[in-house]
Amino acid sequence: MWGKGLITGMKVTWGHWFGKKETVYYPEEKLPMTERFRGGHLAFDEEKCIGCKLCAIGCPNAALDLTVSVDENKKRHMESYIHQIGRCMYCDLCIEACPTKAITWDKNYEFASYFKEDMTYDALVEARNRRGNNE
């Protein structure tokens, strides 16, 4: 009978009228990010960093711009850790390259911005601010 398939399809649609909802009520309700989630800003740990620049070398798009200074004891210090989000493709290669695990993703996915300048930030300054707030 012509139209039988149409009615069957409509039945499926009606069945979902009473079913469980698949969506969440964002932004009131947010989905948790997974443990391996790649995204957001880089959470930098100043104490762990040895200034080897392997992260910047490993980056395929040169999204990391680091300035390292060497003190009188020949110890390397990070002066600035600029991350250009516009260039980053979140491939995780910098984090995997780090021998001391000094960088991780902060798992924040709400960092869209109106201005291009907001696409560049200093992970070192952010880390210091975060520590200042905690103390």
Next chain:
Amino acid sequence: MAQTEKYVLNMGPQHPSTHGVLQVQVELDGENIVGAKPVMGYLHRGIEKLMESRTYVQCVPFTDRLDYVSAMNNNLGFCMAVEKLAGIEVPERAEFIRVICAELNRIASHHVFIGSLTNDLGSATGMIYAFRDREKILDLFNIICGARMTAHYIRIGGVAADAQDEFLRDTQKFIDYVPEMLDEYNKLFSGNEIFQARMKKTSIITKEMALKFGMSGPNIRASGVDYDIRKIDKYGAYGKFDFDVPLGKRGDNWDRYMIRMKEIAESAKIIQQALDNMPEGPYMAKVPKVLRPPKGDAYHRVENTRGELGFYIVSDGSTKPYRVHIRRPSFVNLQALDTMCKGMLLADAVTAFATIDPLMGEVDC
């Protein structure tokens, strides 16, 4: 006195049914199509050239951006080509995880096919159903590699990280859900009379034509040519699994749709076998930190969702590839568009286009 003449209509690149930025110059005689000429290049990023200035490891994330709907398959193709070039043996567990991810991605990609096809035919509801189920797979990828689409999970020598129990458990849950899902799709779309009328006996590609065009993937199998790289040139762990290659008869739009529906079931079958026989062991081979493959070249092809995806890499012995060439299935398949559209009505051009299922990221590369 009235006179008639042919005229050219530009479909795209902003047309919602061109799945990206393809422009089709459709030559029309009234409402009948006389010719359809695809114009491409709007999404060209020069990935082949970019790869020449990146190390082998750095090249892998770029392959995600080729066919961004099935990124895992692209990763797999490139990594296997480099492994062939450098002579790297991949551990068995990694091979199994690769197969699971690649097949999950195939299902997710077919979801996009079904979703966009039904949307193009005027049923926006259909898209919601397909994308709801695709979301389940993307969530699985989020668990295993932290990204939903641009996975960058399959690496040279294995996979980036081991598959957690959570991932394997959730994958099993999804595989158990597949028959129910397909049943729902069949009730919604396949049985629908309007859908059948639009799909059956339209835009036919015969066996000979498909072979002449060098088509591959579900498009050539819909025309009845038994051509699946997973069967004829077994790579990775595919030799260990038992699965069928569904074939079409007529090569019309309907066959191209049904092939994909059947392939989802076959992919689920492969994943089930991989989950049941998952070996223990390392997930990554010993790959040197600075990879310098010996001088020479290698070509490796995999069965991507859209067809035969091949990577040809020439090495000059340095850390960077001298030349990379990518054989993109969507690009080759798109040739058939003109033949498929000729003699059809303008509204059917959208259907023909949707069933070839090209992805502009891959066409333009």
